[in-house]
Amino acid sequence: DTEVTQTPKHLVMGMTNKKSLKCEQHMGHRAMYWYKQKAKKPPELMFVYSYEKLSINESVPSRFSPECPNSSLLNLHLHALQPEDSALYLCASSDWGDIISPLHFGNGTRLTVT
Amino acid sequence: AQKVTQAQTEISVVEKEDVTLDCVYETRDTTYYLFWYKQPPSGELVFLIRRNSFDEQNEISGRYSWNFQKSTSSFNFTITASQVVDSAVYFCALSEVNYGGSQGNLIFGKGTKLSVKP
Numbered sequence: 001d002t003e004v005t006q007t008p009k010h011l012v013m014g015m016t017n018k019k020s021l022k023c024e025q026h027m028g029h030r031a032m033y034w035y036k037q038k039a040k041k042p043p044e045l046m047f048v049y050s051y052e053k054l055s056i057n058e059s060v061p062s063r064f065s066p067e068c069p070n071s072s073l074l075n076l077h078l079h080a081l082q083p084e085d086s087a088l089y090l091c092a093s094s095d096w097g098d099i100i101s102p103l104h105f106g107n108g109t110r111l112t113v114t
Numbered sequence: 115a116q117k118v119t120q121a122q123t124e125i126s127v128v129e130k131e132d133v134t135l136d137c138v139y140e141t142r143d144t145t146y147y148l149f150w151y152k153q154p155p156s157g158e159l160v161f162l163i164r165r166n167s168f169d170e171q172n173e174i175s176g177r178y179s180w181n182f183q184k185s186t187s188s189f190n191f192t193i194t195a196s197q198v199v200d201s202a203v204y205f206c207a208l209s210e211v212n213y214g215g216s217q218g219n220l221i222f223g224k225g226t227k228l229s230v231k232p
Contacts, residue, residue, distance in 0.1 A: 045220070092159075099147055099209040102161040103151075
C-alpha cells in the first residue's frame with residue numbers, strides 16, 4: 001500500500017464545476033508536490049510546497065489552486081477547467097525537497113473534464 | 115539544458131527473459147542524482163533506486179541491477195528472469211538543482227513500457 005493517500009481515485013467534472021483533490025502523507029516529509037500526467041507521457045511538475053510554503057509554481061493556470069493546510073495535507077482546488085485538463089493528477093512527498101530525496105507518490109486521481 | 119532520453123518506447127519479452135532498459139542523460143552539473151521509477155497500471159510511481167554522480171558502482175537488488183557509466187552518460191536498468199509482475203512503465207529521471215540551488219526538480223525521461231508475457 002502506498003504511504004501517500006489521494007482522494008478521490010476518479011473524478012468527472014463539468015467545465016463550470018468546482019472540485020478539490022486531496023492528498024495526505026504521514027511520513028513526516030517536509031515537501032509535497034502536485035504532478036500532472038497525460039496518457040503515455042511522463043509526469044509534469046505543477047507545484048511544490050516546502051515546509052508548507054509554496055516554493056515552485058511551474059506557470060500553472062490559475063484555474064488550478066494549490067493549498068497546504070498543514071505539513072501532512074495538500075489540496076488542489078479546481079475551477080473552470082477545460083477538457084484538455086483531463087489527466088492523472090499525482091501527489092508526491094519527499095523528505096526535504098532537495099535534489100537527493102526520492103519522491104513517494106500516491107495512486108493519483110484520474111480526472112475527466114466534460 | 116538537462117535532458118533524459120529513453121530511446122525504447124515499448125519492449126515486449128517472454129517471462130524469464132532478461133531485459134535491459136536504456137537511459138541516457140545530459141547535464142552540465144557536476145553533482146546530480148539519477149533515479150528509476152516504476153509505474154504499474156495502477157498508477158502510482160514507485161521509487162526503485164537513486165544514484166549520485168560520484169558513485170559509479172553498479173548495484174544489484176534481487177533480480178534488478180543498474181549500470182551507471184559517466185563516460186557514456188548512461189544509467190541502464192536490467193531485469194533478470196523477468197516476471198509478469200514486472201510489466202509497467204519505467205521512468206528514468208535526473209534531479210536538477212532549481213531556483214537558487216536549494217530546490218530539487220526531477221527531469222523525467224519519456225518512459226519505457228515493458229510488457230512481460232507468460
